[in-house]
Amino acid sequence: MDHRTLLLFVVLFIFSVSAFSTPDEGEDPIIRQVVDEEGVRLGAEHHFNLFKHKFGKVYSSKDEHDYRFKIFKSNLNRAKRHQLMDPSAVHGVTRFSDLTPREFRKSVLGLRGVGLPKDANAAPILPTDNLPKDFDWREKGAVTAVKNQGSCGSCWSFSTTGALEGAHFLSTGKLVSLSEQQLVDCDHECDPEQPGSCDAGCNGGLMNSAFEYILKSGGVMREEDYPYSGTDRGSCKFDKKKIAASVANFSVVSLDEDQIAANLVKNGPLAIALNAVYMQTYVGGVSCPYICSKRLDHGVLLVGYGSGAYSPIRLKEKPYWIIKNSWGETWGENGYYKICRGRNICGVDSMVSTVAAVHTTT
Numbered sequence: 001m002d003h004r005t006l007l008l009f010v011v012l013f014i015f016s017v018s019a020f021s022t023p024d025e026g027e028d029p030i031i032r033q034v035v036d037e038e039g040v041r042l043g044a045e046h047h048f049n050l051f052k053h054k055f056g057k058v059y060s061s062k063d064e065h066d067y068r069f070k071i072f073k074s075n076l077n078r079a080k081r082h083q084l085m086d087p088s089a090v091h092g093v094t095r096f097s098d099l100t101p102r103e104f105r106k107s108v109l110g111l112r113g114v115g116l117p118k119d120a121n122a123a124p125i126l127p128t129d130n131l132p133k134d135f136d137w138r139e140k141g142a143v144t145a146v147k148n149q150g151s152c153g154s155c156w157s158f159s160t161t162g163a164l165e166g167a168h169f170l171s172t173g174k175l176v177s178l179s180e181q182q183l184v185d186c187d188h189e190c191d192p193e194q195p196g197s198c199d200a201g202c203n204g205g206l207m208n209s210a211f212e213y214i215l216k217s218g219g220v221m222r223e224e225d226y227p228y229s230g231t232d233r234g235s236c237k238f239d240k241k242k243i244a245a246s247v248a249n250f251s252v253v254s255l256d257e258d259q260i261a262a263n264l265v266k267n268g269p270l271a272i273a274l275n276a277v278y279m280q281t282y283v284g285g286v287s288c289p290y291i292c293s294k295r296l297d298h299g300v301l302l303v304g305y306g307s308g309a310y311s312p313i314r315l316k317e318k319p320y321w322i323i324k325n326s327w328g329e330t331w332g333e334n335g336y337y338k339i340c341r342g343r344n345i346c347g348v349d350s351m352v353s354t355v356a357a358v359h360t361t362t
């Protein structure tokens, strides 16, 4: 067996372990073996102490503590595997290192449904020959500060407000932070292609359905007039008299990276979906995993793109998308994620929407 074949086997093995292990990876015998090596165990304990301190983690009982430590150890190993599969990013301990992948998906993601509401248009094809090499809406004042969805599967509402905040800025020149809680409490739009699947607060939703809701309801209030609570047990407190931004129309962008870039530059930040599996351990850099599922489970905001050289191994410029997340500023690169462009990695190009805001003079 030559070196290349051997390497391929190693990569495939790592992938199969990471892709097909059960949610409770602490039970995986291969992983347990690695973790139980004395050195690694002491290392894990040290990292766990740092982790608890840094993120203010307090567990209610010794059992809970030990259970979380077990998950933490398996996540350390997962981070190592992610690092091998995704060498241009940095993977390690994050705020989510004591959650199983299933808990992670349930509590901090929240995309459900795939359908298109009846009012969605297909975005017109735009010219792409004069696109800037690098572009970032943050530098132009179209992006509010990074927000935090907390333990609530409301990612879809943050992606929606982010896109409308940008569109509203483009049409009025004013950047106004908009209310996710209004969407969480009041938007129960259903996905027409999956009748049982409706926007459901902390249990998930879809950006296109949320745009449809905003179109029908008249608009969205300001963040400060309808602040985020991160729970969906409250009633709808939408007040039509306090609408801060309204949707004129929304469109779906084709699965073409140049069209996505052109729509971004012309219309403002875009609501997009992706698979977030690598984001649980993401610390920084450009994420460009060799293999990543395209099953969409997280809604985020595309705000720009860049083309900087990043790989210490492959000294080649690799273009990337700049993505605003909703897990606070302590996650990733000050709350942002970079993912490489070029091959629909993690499904990042497959569900892209652009929204236009109603032009208001107030």
Ligand SMILES: *[C@@H]1O[C@H](CO)[C@@H](O)[C@H](O)[C@H]1NC(C)=O
Binding pocket: 121, 248, 249, 251, 356, 357, 358, 359
């Ligand atoms: C969407 O609304 C904007 C702003 O009112 C308008 O310029 C644009 O033509 C509309 N697009 C579609 C597809 O209706």
